[in-house]
Amino acid sequence: MAGYHVPPLERLVDKFESLPGVGHKSAQRIAYAVLNMDKADAESFAQAIIDAHEQIHYCSVCCNLTDGDLCPVCRDESRDRSVICVAEDSKAVKAIEDLNEYRGLFHILHGVISPVDGIGPDKLKIKELLARLTPEVREVILATNPSVEGEATAMYLSRLIRPLDVK
Numbered sequence: 001m002a003g004y005h006v007p008p009l010e011r012l013v014d015k016f017e018s019l020p021g022v023g024h025k026s027a028q029r030i031a032y033a034v035l036n037m038d039k040a041d042a043e044s045f046a047q048a049i050i051d052a053h054e055q056i057h058y059c060s061v062c063c064n065l066t067d068g069d070l071c072p073v074c075r076d077e078s079r080d081r082s083v084i085c086v087a088e089d090s091k092a093v094k095a096i097e098d099l100n101e102y103r104g105l106f107h108i109l110h111g112v113i114s115p116v117d118g119i120g121p122d123k124l125k126i127k128e129l130l131a132r133l134t135p136e137v138r139e140v141i142l143a144t145n146p147s148v149e150g151e152a153t154a155m156y157l158s159r160l161i162r163p164l165d166v167k
Contacts, residue, residue, distance in 0.1 A: 009031060009035070012031040012034065012035075013027045013028050013031045014027075015027075016030045016031055055067045058108075059071035059074055061074045061132070062074055062105060062106050062107050062108060062132075063107065063108040063109075063110060063125045063128055064090055064093055064106060064108045065090045073093075073097075073105060073106055074105065078103075079103055079104060079105055080103050080104045080105070081104075081105060081136055081137070082104070082136060082137060082138040082139065083104030083105065083137070083138065083139045083140075083141065084104060084105045084106065084107050084129070084132065084133075084137055084139075084140050084141070085102060085104055085105070085106050085107070085140075085141040085143050086106075086107045086109060086129060086140060086141065086142050086143060086144070086157065087106060087107070087108055087109070087143045087144070088108075088109055088110075088111060088112055088143075088144055088145060088150065088153075089108060089109075089110065089111070090108055092143060092145075093106050093108065096143065104139075104141070107125070107128070107129045107132065108125060109124045109125050109126065109129070109144075109153065110124060110125050111123065111124055112124070112144060112145070112147070112149040112150050112152070112153040113149060113152050113153045113156055114149045121156060124153070126157070126160070129157070130160065130161075133161065133164055133166055137166055138166065138167060139166065139167040140157075140161055140166055140167070142154040142157055142158065
């Protein structure tokens with residue numbers, strides 16, 4: 001017997017499995033859950049993915065995800081504009097914002113320096129960060145992960161920022 005294969009189901013499982021952190025068994029569970037949705041819910045699920053992909057882009061200031069020109073943090077006039085917290089990705093910003101303690105601005109690098117993966121400083125949003133370091137900015141907080149790549153990125157940024165007389 002050749003085995004049980006349903007190509008559309010296999011493609012769906014493959015798509016879910018291609019997501020970070022989703023293994024084969026989880027991908028199968030998600031695929032079967034989608035198949036158990038009624039048609040309207042399945043279409044709504046698919047439309048939410050399409051809408052997110054079409055409507056979400058980078059904030060023109062901090063490079064965070066937004067559906068407008070500016071993200072909610074950059075739009076918020078009550079934020080402390082003298083402090084910029086530099087993060088690797090939007091997930092880190094969400095975690096910091098959920099603490100409800102930090103009131104400054106953010107800048108998203110969209111990754112870390114990783115020569116092994118072919119990611120150099122030119123592939124990150126570093127030029128955009130440096131352009132934001134006006135006299136109004138007194139402090140930059142480097143909130144990269146404590147990985148080898150995160151630490152290397154923080155050291156690289158600190159060497160660039162130090163001569164600008166920013167804490």
